Amino acid sequence: MxxxxxxxxxxxxxxxxxxxxxxxxxxxxxxxxxxxxxxxxxxxxxxxxxxxxxxxxxxxxxxxxxxxxxxxxxxxxxxxxxxxxxxxxxxxxxxxxxxxxxxxxxxxxxxxxxxxxxxxxxxxxxxxxxxxxxxxxxxxxxxxxxxxxxxxxxxxxxxxxxxxxxxxxxxxxxxxxxxxxxxxxxxxxxxxxxxxxxxxxxxxxxxMTEHMAAASFDEAAPAGYQRLLNRHRRPFPTSDGWIAVLPYTERHWRKTFEELGRADVVAQPWFGDATDRSRHVGEMYEVLGQEMPKRSTGDWIATFERLDVPHSRVSGLDDLLNDPHLQxxxxxxxxxxxxxxxxxxxxxxxxxxxxxxxxxxxxxxxxxxxxxxxxxxxxxxxxxxxxxxxxxxxxxxxxxxxx
Missing domain, CATH: 3.40.50.10540 (Crotonobetainyl-coa:carnitine coa-transferase; domain 1)
Structure with a gap:
């Protein structure tokens, strides 16, 4: 107190x-x-x-x-x-x-x-x-x-x-x-x-703070922040569990795709522009979903830690009780x-x-x-x-x- x-x-x-x-x-x-x-x-x-x-x-x-x-x-x-x-x-x-x-x-x-x-x-x-x-x-x-x-x-x-x-x-x-x-x-x-x-x-x-989106500027526009409403945005299964990963900046995405051996995504003409990249975020999430099951959760955590890309293990309620940071x-x-x-x-x-x-x-x-x-x-x-x-x-x- x-x-x-x-x-x-x-x-x-x-x-x-x-x-x-x-x-x-x-x-x-x-x-x-x-x-x-x-x-x-x-x-x-x-x-x-x-x-x-x-x-x-x-x-x-x-x-x-x-x-x-x-x-x-x-x-x-x-x-x-x-x-x-x-x-x-x-x-x-x-x-x-x-x-x-x-x-x-x-x-x-x-x-x-x-x-x-x-x-x-x-x-x-x-x-x-x-x-x-x-x-x-x-x-x-x-x-x-x-x-x-x-x-x-x-x-x-x-x-x-x-x-x-x-x-x-x-x-x-x-x-x-x-x-x-x-x-x-x-x-x-x-x-x-x-x-x-x-x-x-x-x-x-x-x-509605984020989901006003285009409706903030156009009464006829639908509400909804599309990055968050994309069906490919989700925790991804790994070979032995689940992981959340959020490459957010161009640097995050570039380092992630280079690690995955997906230079084809980085080479897309829309990749270098933030607005264009946001329009294709579902495609990038889909690539992540294809690649994450190929390694274990621990391997991905070590990888994203090394790349300094935002990530986390997907914790259950009992996991929180034993989380090393919380302890x-x-x-x-x-x-x-x-x-x-x-x-x-x-x-x-x-x-x-x-x-x-x-x-x-x-x-x-x-x-x-x-x-x-x-x-x-x-x-x-x-x-x-x-x-x-x-x-x-x-x-x-x-x-x-x-x-």
């Missing part, structure tokens, strides 16, 4: 991945992040695999450096406690549907009227000004809506999802970045602001004392000259509730009464929803 955002309090009313990952990034940078959960807890707590103590890997890897308070927000007392937390907060982050957050009384107008310095961030599915605003949104839905799932069809395959929660995680990066910028802006102006991070628009931006930088070392935890996914950005300390493990459900209420002025008897009545939750309860 760093101390770059020390003194900033974030009240996070989020679940699953998008909001929790954004909040964790702020916590990694030193903010005090108070995660507000329902009495049953964030659904991600119950996703397998879990440790012997019942802790979920998904929850642990998206909720370090946070405190947890479990509140029944269907009760007047629970809502009152959340409002008191927000009164002393710098940031409010939620990923609820806008209608739901407004029904609870936690919309941006209401909270910023109480706390004008508040940075209010809604991490939602679709922008509030459009016709899709009320739709439920999950990662697969956003991958489909934003074009991600359709991209494989341009290379002759069926639509497919990226096998990861890519839309949630990319939107989380945008949210954390926007919140950080808003905090800097508040230092200059003295007032907070309202931020909306819609997954659909975020992922459309993510997809050398201590990437998967545990960052908390969670029972049975032998590896964790860390904050990958390194601030070389900023002081840092140990991370705080992902919290147990509601473990910080009594301490937070004490800060807000509640006495011990009042806290016990709230616990007895179920307004203040503590400990993991049985989860009955599908996860």
């Amino acid at each position: 760093l101390d770059l955002l020390k003194g900033v309090r974030v009240v996070e009313l989020t679940t699953i991945v998008l909001g929790p990952m954004a909040g964790q990034m702020l916590g990694d940078f030193g903010a005090e992040v108070v995660k507000v959960e329902a009495p049953n807890g964030d659904l991600a707590r119950y996703v397998d695999p879990r440790s012997k103590a019942g802790a979920s890997s998904m929850f642990a890897n998206n909720n370090r450096n946070k405190k947890s308070i479990a509140l029944d927000l269907k009760t007047e007392e629970g809502r009152a406690i959340l409002l008191k937390l927000v009164d002393g907060a710098d940031v409010f982050l939620h990923n609820m549907r806008l209608q739901a957050v407004e029904r609870l009384g936690f919309g941006p107008a209401a909270l910023r009227a109480r706390n004008p310095k508040l940075v209010y961030c809604s991490a939602i599915g679709f922008g509030s000004d459009g016709p899709y605003a009320a739709r439920p949104a999950y990662d697969d839905v956003i991958q489909a809506a934003s074009g991600i799932a359709r991209l494989p069809t341009y290379t002759g395959n069926d639509p497919s999802y990226v096998p990861g929660v890519i839309a949630d995680k990319i939107a989380a990066l945008y949210a954390a970045n926007a919140i950080s910028a808003a905090l800097v802006g508040r230092e200059r102006t003295g007032t907070g602001c309202e931020i909306e991070v819609p997954m659909f628009e975020v992922m459309t931006s993510f997809v 050398a930088v201590g990437f998967f070392e545990p960052t908390d004392d969670l029972e049975s935890r032998v590896r964790s996914v860390p904050q990958p950005v390194r601030f070389r000259t900023s002081p840092s300390g140990p991370d705080r493990r992902a919290p147990e459900l509601g473990e910080d509730g009594p301490a937070l209420l004490t800060e807000l002025g509640y006495g011990a008897d009042a806290i016990r009464e709230l616990e007895d009545r179920g307004v203040l939750g503590r400990g993991t309860r049985q989860q009955t929803e599908d996860v």
